[in-house]
Amino acid sequence: MMNTYDWQQTLFFFAVLLLLVKPVGTFMAKVYQGERTLLSPLLVPCENLLYRICGVNKDEEMGWQRYATAMLLFNLVGFVALFALLLLQHLLPLNPQGLSAFPWQLALNSAISFTTNTNWQAYSGETAASYFTQMAGLTVHNFVSAATGMAIVIALIRSFSRRKTSLLGNFWVDMSRGTLYILLPLALIAALVLVSQGVIQNFSPYRTTPLVQATSYDKAQLDDAGKTRLDTTGKPVTDKVIVSEVTIPMGPVASQEAIKELGTNGGGFFNANSSHPYENPTPLSHLLEILLILLIPAGLTYTFGIMVGNTRQGWTLLAVMLLLFVVAFSVLQWAETSSTPQLTQLGINGGNMEGKEVRFGMAGTSLFEVATTGTSCGAVAAMHDSLTPIGGLVPLSLILLGEIVFGGVGSGLYTMLAFAIIAVFVSGLMIGRTPEYLGKKIEVREMWVSIITILCAGVVVLILSGIAMITPAAVSSMANPGAHGLTEVLYAFASMANNNGSAFAGLSANINFYNILGSLAMLIGRYVPAVAILAMAGSLAAKKYVPPSLGTLPTDKAPFAIWLILVILIVGALTFFPALALGPIVEHLTMLGGN
Amino acid sequence: MKEIKSALLMLILFTVICGGIYPAVVTGLAHVIFPWQARGSFVTDPAGMVVGSTLIGQPFSEPKYLWPRPSATTDFGYNPLASGGSNAGPTNPAYLKTVDERLQGLRATGVTGPVAADLVQASASGLDPHISPQAASHQVGRIAMKRGLSEETVTRVITAHTEDRQFGFMGAPRVNVLAINLELDTIRP
Numbered sequence: 001m002m003n004t005y006d007w008q009q010t011l012f013f014f015a016v017l018l019l020l021v022k023p024v025g026t027f028m029a030k031v032y033q034g035e036r037t038l039l040s041p042l043l044v045p046c047e048n049l050l051y052r053i054c055g056v057n058k059d060e061e062m063g064w065q066r067y068a069t070a071m072l073l074f075n076l077v078g079f080v081a082l083f084a085l086l087l088l089q090h091l092l093p094l095n096p097q098g099l100s101a102f103p104w105q106l107a108l109n110s111a112i113s114f115t116t117n118t119n120w121q122a123y124s125g126e127t128a129a130s131y132f133t134q135m136a137g138l139t140v141h142n143f144v145s146a147a148t149g150m151a152i153v154i155a156l157i158r159s160f161s162r163r164k165t166s167l168l169g170n171f172w173v174d175m176s177r178g179t180l181y182i183l184l185p186l187a188l189i190a191a192l193v194l195v196s197q198g199v200i201q202n203f204s205p206y207r208t209t210p211l212v213q214a215t216s217y218d219k220a221q222l223d224d225a226g227k228t229r230l231d232t233t234g235k236p237v238t239d240k241v242i243v244s245e246v247t248i249p250m251g252p253v254a255s256q257e258a259i260k261e262l263g264t265n266g267g268g269f270f271n272a273n274s275s276h277p278y279e280n281p282t283p284l285s286h287l288l289e290i291l292l293i294l295l296i297p298a299g300l301t302y303t304f305g306i307m308v309g310n311t312r313q314g315w316t317l318l319a320v321m322l323l324l325f326v327v328a329f330s331v332l333q334w335a336e337t338s339s340t341p342q343l344t345q346l347g348i349n350g351g352n353m354e355g356k357e358v359r360f361g362m363a364g365t366s367l368f369e370v371a372t373t374g375t376s377c378g379a380v381a382a383m384h385d386s387l388t389p390i391g392g393l394v395p396l397s398l399i400l401l402g403e404i405v406f407g408g409v410g411s412g413l414y415t416m417l418a419f420a421i422i423a424v425f426v427s428g429l430m431i432g433r434t435p436e437y438l439g440k441k442i443e444v445r446e447m448w449v450s451i452i453t454i455l456c457a458g459v460v461v462l463i464l465s466g467i468a469m470i471t472p473a474a475v476s477s478m479a480n481p482g483a484h485g486l487t488e489v490l491y492a493f494a495s496m497a498n499n500n501g502s503a504f505a506g507l508s509a510n511i512n513f514y515n516i517l518g519s520l521a522m523l524i525g526r527y528v529p530a531v532a533i534l535a536m537a538g539s540l541a542a543k544k545y546v547p548p549s550l551g552t553l554p555t556d557k558a559p560f561a562i563w564l565i566l567v568i569l570i571v572g573a574l575t576f577f578p579a580l581a582l583g584p585i586v587e588h589l590t591m592l593g594g595n
Numbered sequence: 596m597k598e599i600k601s602a603l604l605m606l607i608l609f610t611v612i613c614g615g616i617y618p619a620v621v622t623g624l625a626h627v628i629f630p631w632q633a634r635g636s637f638v639t640d641p642a643g644m645v646v647g648s649t650l651i652g653q654p655f656s657e658p659k660y661l662w663p664r665p666s667a668t669t670d671f672g673y674n675p676l677a678s679g680g681s682n683a684g685p686t687n688p689a690y691l692k693t694v695d696e697r698l699q700g701l702r703a704t705g706v707t708g709p710v711a712a713d714l715v716q717a718s719a720s721g722l723d724p725h726i727s728p729q730a731a732s733h734q735v736g737r738i739a740m741k742r743g744l745s746e747e748t749v750t751r752v753i754t755a756h757t758e759d760r761q762f763g764f765m766g767a768p769r770v771n772v773l774a775i776n777l778e779l780d781t782i783r784p
Contacts, residue, residue: 005760005763005764008764009764009765009766012764050605050608053604053608054600054601054604054605054608055597055600055601055604056601056605066598069598070598070601070602073598073599073602074602074605074606076602077599077602077603077606078606081606081610124677124678124679126675126676126677126678127676127677135614135615135618136610136614136615137614139613139614139617139618140609140610140613140614142613143609143613144606144609144613172601172605175605176605179609179612179613180612184612184613184617187617188617188620188621191621191625192621192624192625192628192629195621195625195628195629195632195633196628196629196632197632198632198636198649198650199632200632200633200634200635200636201618201621201622201625201626201633202622202626202633202634202635203622204634206676207635207637207645209637209645209646209647209648210644210645210646210647211647211653211654212646212647212653212655212660212773212776212777212780213653213654213655213656213657213660213776215654215656215671215672215673216671217670217671219670241670241671243671246653246673246674246675246676247675247676248635248648248651248675249675249676250635252618252621252622254621254625254633255617255618255621255622256618259613270678271677271678271679272678272679272680272719272720272721272722275680275718275719275720276678276720276722277650277651277652277720277722277723277724278635278650278651281636281650282761282766283760283761283765283766283767284761284762284765284766286765286766287765339685339712340685340686342685342686342691343685343691343694343712346691346694346695346698347698347708347709347710348694348698348709348710348711348712348715348716349709349710349711349712350711350712350713350727350729351712352685352712352716353712353713353716353718354680354681354683354685354690354716354717355680355681355682355716355717355718355719356713356716356718356719357718357719357720357723357725358664358713358718358723358725358726358727358767358769359723359725359766359767359769360766360767361760361766361767362767364765364766364767380719381719382719383679383680383681383682383719385680385682385683385684386680386681386682386683386684386685387685388685389685389686479682479683479684480682480683480684480687480690481687481688482686484684484686484687504682505679505680505682506682506683506684587684587686590686591685591686
């Protein structure tokens with residue numbers, strides 16, 4: 001289902017990504033261990049000034065409770081500031097279109113969404129968010145929510161390499177360094193490359209341009225109550241509107257686009273997200289955006305390897321991610337190029353192009369959608385709601401597995417490490433040995449945390465989707481009938497609880513039900529695992545090192561990688577198979593049956 | 596208490612750095628190095644009037660023009676203030692009926708054989724400025740007849756505005772609908 005060019009493009013992409021893993025991973029390890037890097041002469045003075053103003057002693061390390069408290073406080077302050085900013089948008093500067101304030105339910109949902117690195121958007125950027133909101137609110141959270149995720153996984157990694165200590169590092173230092181040394185420089189370079197391809201970057205008012213050929217549409221008349229006016233036969237009364245010019249939205253897009261992908265945030269400047277030609281104009285910008293999504297998650301596996309003193313441990317995890325990625329990509333690409341029997345019978349060829357852009361090509365589109373849902377990104381270059389049933393199953397499954405296929409920045413690796421701990425534990429049970437991972441004994445506390453991390457989001461998804469199915473307002477938000485409608489709702493809660501942010505966007509999600517329950521899902525899905533992981537880091541750091549013995553399972557070799565994949569798939573299948581069977585799988589079978 | 600103060604100050608400083616300095620630096624550099632792209636890739640006619648952006652599609656529907664892809668934006672197709680797709684599921688009966696109607700519309704203009712999917716299925720952004728070369732080839736006969744041009748002339752214009760895969764292997768080949776229609780309007784039969 002791929003032509004020669006598709007193969008070349010795909011192999012080229014993976015070659016570039018894999019070549020960057022070692023340099024990026026090494027750089028990040030140096031940054032978090034406070035070693036000198038190329039950027040140190042420039043950034044060390046800035047960093048020290050920052051700490052002095054904020055009253056942070058960079059040499060003072062924190063135990064897990066303090067680390068978690070600092071993380072939560074920082075996120076809380078960020079949430080409050082963003083919530084206020086959205087409510088006061090109409091009074092703030094840089095609002096050339098005079099956009100009004102967010103209603104509080106939408107502001108609540110959006111503020112939580114961006115603070116938790118979810119970037120679920122129940123609004124359209126071009127008609128709802130001012131330039132000030134996009135920059136001082138959303139762009140800032142794109143940076144710091146990513147840096148927060150990275151800080152948490154670094155604390156966890158330290159707990160494996162340290163012995164008999166309660167200290168995990170300093171949250172302020174880890175968060176600041178992640179932003180200043182890693183995210184900002186990469187985003188700056190990427191933003192300029194994106195502009196070269198046609199991504200816009202300006203503060204101009206929206207631009208009105210004439211159409212070469214005027215168009216027209218029938219606009220429904222509204223009565224005084226704001227409802228559509230009907231004539232005596234019950235049809236809507238309409239006026240013919242001639243459109244001879246259109247208004248094209250402008251804004252500082254490139255600077256947000258770069259960090260939106262790099263920080264696996266995914267909140268689009270425009271409603272159409274990365275399918276919008278001003279966000280993603282060429283095949284090169286497209287591949288660069290995919291690379292940005294995967295760069296830090298892939299690099300972190302090498303950082304992990306360096307910091308625990310055995311880079312093969314990191315390569316093993318990367319191999320697991322890569323294999324799952326290739327499988328997901330293959331299924332999606334097959335499903336979309338095969339299209340559906342109903343469309344093929346009409347005499348249409350070229351695969352399923354609904355909700356896709358011509359310039360990216362089928363294979364490029366599939367690559368983006370797997371990358372964005374295998375991580376916690378959630379940017380989209382195609383509309384997931386219009387994927388074929390099996391095609392739509394792929395992003396949904398990747399999100400439900402906990403976004404570990406490269407994973408969100410930081411959160412992906414710590415979820416993967418939780419899976420690794422479960423894999424070690426289960427295999428330990430089989431051979432009757434005390435399980436160990438990286439020289440640390442895995443005991444009750446570690447198992448509790450790993451299970452909470454992995455099942456937390458799943459439980460939230462299933463319960464909230466169940467509640468939605470018995471709530472009339474939630475059901476009437478579905479855009480498509482039958483099994484596809486269930487998939488829309490399941491996808492919405494999966495996306496929010498796993499902090500992804502992409503959508504089966506036909507669902508009218510800007511109603512109180514989804515705004516408020518969704519906010520809850522995002523909060524639980526982000527902070528319960530994050531705090532649990534820090535608690536586990538506290539307990540691991542305090543343990544002594546157990547040297548590997550004859551009975552220790554080597555976790556840096558191929559058999560462990562295969563075992564880990566099996567554990568991931570079994571846990572995923574046991575949790576979600578019933579729900580998936582009622583959604584995309586039923587839709588696929590009825591489609592094949594010709595209904 | 597000390598941590599609350601640190602959290603507050605950290606947020607303020609990072610808002611200044613990431614929300615102020617960073618976008619300002621990108622904007623400054625972008626306008627020096629790539630000013631045309633940063634402002635929106637607008638094209639002008641010979642008289643210097645802006646006629647649109649090469650990146651934002653327009654809703655051509657007259658038979659003499661090359662038609663773009665269907666667009667699902669609200670109010671009218673290719674409404675740049677309402678970017679987005681149809682979000683129709685591919686098994687939705689109402690959606691399949693719409694696709695069939697579009698297909699019959701094309702058949703009525705003399706298109707035979709398999710039809711390029713992009714010409715009857717709406718894009719993700721609703722603003723896709725391109726169609727596939729196959730989708731353009733379906734329309735050569737109609738445009739030539741309406742304009743009184745030879746099919747060779749129309750094909751030549753389309754080929755001149757066909758972009759190959761970037762660097763020979765990235766993405767897909769595509770033709771820019773606006774660019775072709777602007778050039779077609781300059782040709783006298």
